Amino acid sequence: AQRVTQPEKLLSVFKGAPVELKCNYSYSGSPELFWYVQYSRQRLQLLLRHISRESIKGFTADLNKGETSFHLKKPFAQEEDSAMYYCALSGGGAQKLVFGQGTRLTINP
Amino acid sequence: NAGVMQNPRHLVRRRGQEARLRCSPVKGHSHVYWYRQLPEEGLKFMVYLQKENIIDESGMPKERFSAEFPKEGPSILRIQQVVRGDSAAYFCASSPTGGAHYGYTFGSGTRLTVV
Numbered sequence: 001a002q003r004v005t006q007p008e009k010l011l012s013v014f015k016g017a018p019v020e021l022k023c024n025y026s027y028s029g030s031p032e033l034f035w036y037v038q039y040s041r042q043r044l045q046l047l048l049r050h051i052s053r054e055s056i057k058g059f060t061a062d063l064n065k066g067e068t069s070f071h072l073k074k075p076f077a078q079e080e081d082s083a084m085y086y087c088a089l090s091g092g093g094a095q096k097l098v099f100g101q102g103t104r105l106t107i108n109p
Numbered sequence: 110n111a112g113v114m115q116n117p118r119h120l121v122r123r124r125g126q127e128a129r130l131r132c133s134p135v136k137g138h139s140h141v142y143w144y145r146q147l148p149e150e151g152l153k154f155m156v157y158l159q160k161e162n163i164i165d166e167s168g169m170p171k172e173r174f175s176a177e178f179p180k181e182g183p184s185i186l187r188i189q190q191v192v193r194g195d196s197a198a199y200f201c202a203s204s205p206t207g208g209a210h211y212g213y214t215f216g217s218g219t220r221l222t223v224v
Binding site for chain 1: 112113140142144149150151152153154157164165167168200207209212213215216217218
């Protein structure tokens with residue numbers, strides 16, 4: 001079975017501090033992992049994909065197959081990073097995404 | 110490019126009524142996905158459709174729920190005889206090809222409230 005766990009429902013950090021949003025997954029094959037973000041009053045949108053190994057808005061995420069994790073990191077948080085973040089998994093050529101419960105990130109000034 | 114359009118944004122129905130949720134995908138996208146988000150939970154997959162075909166409905170409740178994506182017009186998620194437990198946000202997403210690896214484009218969602 002495919003499962004995504006985001007252990008923190010809420011995360012609050014100060015501006016300029018490092019941020020790490022945790023994501024663990026359960027899947028027996030080779031997964032594709034994603035981070036989606038929803039800013040206030042906006043639609044859910046793709047932030048980054050593990051296969052593209054890119055940095056978007058200063059965020060990076062590395063797939064750790066040994067720990068079955070895909071944590072999202074940013075070295076210096078900005079106030080505009082405040083949003084809801086969802087980790088998602090797609091496996092085995094399946095078209096559907098399995099989402100975690102989401103983490104609400106608040107950046108304090 | 111207007112993106113994925115969902116309507117209505119908010120829908121209130123009494124128990125036992127029918128709810129119809131519409132989704133117009135991004136122009137040129139022929140793959141549509143419906144997700145449901147219950148309060149305090151993540152998005153749960155319901156159904157994946159291509160034009161005129163249901164590809165994967167493994168997340169659809171077995172009764173009262175149906176979905177279609179006709180050759181012309183929007184995709185429709187239909188809930189018959191709604192119950193309070195159907196109250197949720199329903200999101201539609203589209204993609205140009207099947208598969209999640211390029212990411213989906215999501216709509217703003219329809220918030221269904223059953224009273």
